Amino acid sequence: MYRSICSQILCLKWFKSPAEEVSTTDNEVSIMDMPDLVMRKILGYVDFITIMNLRKVCHAFRNFIDDTKLDYGLTRVCFVVRPSLIRVIIYRSNPMVSSYTDLITLNHVDPIILNYAKYATSSLVNINGSDRVTFLKEEDFLDVFSRDLRVILRNQRLSSMRLEIKEKDYDLVGSMFYKEFLNRNFTSITNKKYGWWSCCRNRFKSQWEFVNHLHAVNDVHFLKPSVDQFYDCFKTVLKSRSSTPIQIKKLEIQVMESYHLMDIARFIDIKHMKCLDIDRLRLDEDKEQFLDEIVELNGWECIQELTIRNFNINIPLERFLHKSQLNIQIPAISMEDVLFLKMKLLTSPVFENYTIYYDDPKDNMDQLFSILGRSETERVKHWYFRIADTKQLSWGGGSRCGIPIYGYHGNSDDDDDQEQDYGDDSD
Structure with a gap:
């Protein structure tokens, strides 16, 4: 019986292997005549490629493997x-x-x-x-x-x-x-x-x-x-x-x-x-x-x-603000969109990292930047906003050239050695 099982497994070929006819004399038994418990035990010791090969032996074997729902x-x-x-x-x-x-x-x-x-x-x-x-x-x-x-x-x-x-x-x-x-x-x-x-x-x-x-x-x-x-x-x-x-x-x-x-x-x-x-x-x-x-x-x-x-995404940004990480592109962004993002993300319990690309600003971005406060650089703007009752900072940036509006949560302890300039978060 052991030799019969081994011959069935070892003589397999990749793709379209013809099923071997195994005589069922008193001394030999087909592998499909084995009890289900024994079959499951055998399959537990073979790898994935062998499983794929075994499925090609015969329809009965294939159906047994599929019904077993192996992991x-x-x-x-x-x-x-x-x-x-x-x-x-x-x-x-x-x-x-x-x-x-x-x-x-x-x-x-x-x-x-x-x-x-x-x-x-x-x-x-x-x-x-x-x-x-x-x-x-x-x-x-x-x-x-x-x-x-x-x-x-x-x-x-x-x-x-x-x-x-x-x-x-x-x-x-x-x-x-x-x-x-x-x-x-x-x-x-x-x-x-x-x-x-x-x-x-x-x-x-x-x-x-x-x-x-x-x-x-x-x-x-x-x-x-x-x-x-x-x-x-x-x-x-x-x-x-x-x-x-x-x-x-x-x-x-x-x-x-x-x-x-x-x-x-x-x-x-x-x-x-x-x-x-x-x-x-x-x-x-x-x-x-x-x-x-x-x-x-x-x-x-x-x-x-x-x-x-x-x-491009052309639906309101608030549909995405339940995500912890977000990277999308929108056709245009307005001053109201940016201020809305700032307000929501400062109080969001899940926000970690957002990057929002835009093609065109709807409003005068200089006016928006002045509302957000002083930034460290002129070409690409950076702002830091303290999150209430925490040691974390919400950091954001953007430009008037379609470079993304982005932000993430960070720990202010990491920047103790650097002089920080926080924007006014009263808006």
């Missing part, structure tokens, strides 16, 4: 999206270290890196630590990625997720898969349009020849359609968890359109999110975009730290 110990997942390459970096907690989290190492074991590359109408897939590259004939690389993404995000809670967009990718793909092409013979694969019949051993004399070959077989792929397809895929996977929206404490997301964020945010448990960092990738001659619908997300008020880059 893979995933803490952070990063996605790097390019027109013809998706890289997934998975960080896991290390159960052998203390519960204290080191901010440098994050108590992680070595990350798992999965690479999914487009090769015409087929896919190339590899995993870090392995020289083996899997060629999946006539399978779109987004479909292959989507299948694995369902496993990665199934029943998981993440402390952090990052989605990043990159433009250039052929050089990177070439460096990843060039050696594999030197050692692989594609003569059994026929496609006259792309010339696979001639992709024989040592056909490519250098990595750069292989990069040119990738350009030829993949044609020209623009970034925007590729990003649209990725986020459609991501939304579909998150939607499949509709009964249990995924919980993410910190989300860093790079998008090209506001709907890239909004489409997937509806399938994330925003009430458990503490930090949201949104960055729009701007291209040449890109039009200005707004992200006012961010306040429509269910539970958005639970987000404590909010950063929005390259989107």
Whole structure:
């Protein structure tokens, strides 16, 4: 029986492994005939990659793993999206270290890196630590990625997720898969349009020849359609968890359109999110975009730290003042806005650090600066205001040139050696 179980586990292959037929004689038993308690015990000793492999053994095994709702110990997942390459970096907690989290190492074991590359109408897939590259004939690389993404995000809670967009990718793909092409013979694969019949051993004399070959077989792929397809895929996977929206404490997301964020945010448990960092990738001659619908997300008020880059916000600032940290951009700012911010932030129990960029001042900024009091410099203004009944200072600054209005809480004890000039906080 032990040999039967080991043979099932050790003979697995990455992607599309055919299920082995195991005879059920008096001396042998299928692994699926094991009691659930024993199966759960076995699965508790295998790592995440092995779990992904085991799911490909047979439908019964896959269903058992999915129904068991295993915790893979995933803490952070990063996605790097390019027109013809998706890289997934998975960080896991290390159960052998203390519960204290080191901010440098994050108590992680070595990350798992999965690479999914487009090769015409087929896919190339590899995993870090392995020289083996899997060629999946006539399978779109987004479909292959989507299948694995369902496993990665199934029943998981993440402390952090990052989605990043990159433009250039052929050089990177070439460096990843060039050696594999030197050692692989594609003569059994026929496609006259792309010339696979001639992709024989040592056909490519250098990595750069292989990069040119990738350009030829993949044609020209623009970034925007590729990003649209990725986020459609991501939304579909998150939607499949509709009964249990995924919980993410910190989300860093790079998008090209506001709907890239909004489409997937509806399938994330925003009430458990503490930090949201949104960055729009701007291209040449890109039009200005707004992200006012961010306040429509269910539970958005639970987000404590909010950063929005390259989107304008055109709703009242008071809708954001419950955040401890804020970084946004608005089209214009008025004297009333600044004085309102000063009044609210001096009495806010949560305020830590705000940066508010603006394009144009609505009023005469010289008049505003005179109301706030004397500042230390002329080009960029600085003011310090004492917070009542504390040793803390609220520090702010800004300029008349669209440089941000900003501020944070600090401790006046840190500046005892410096002569401070506090503005009049009677306004």
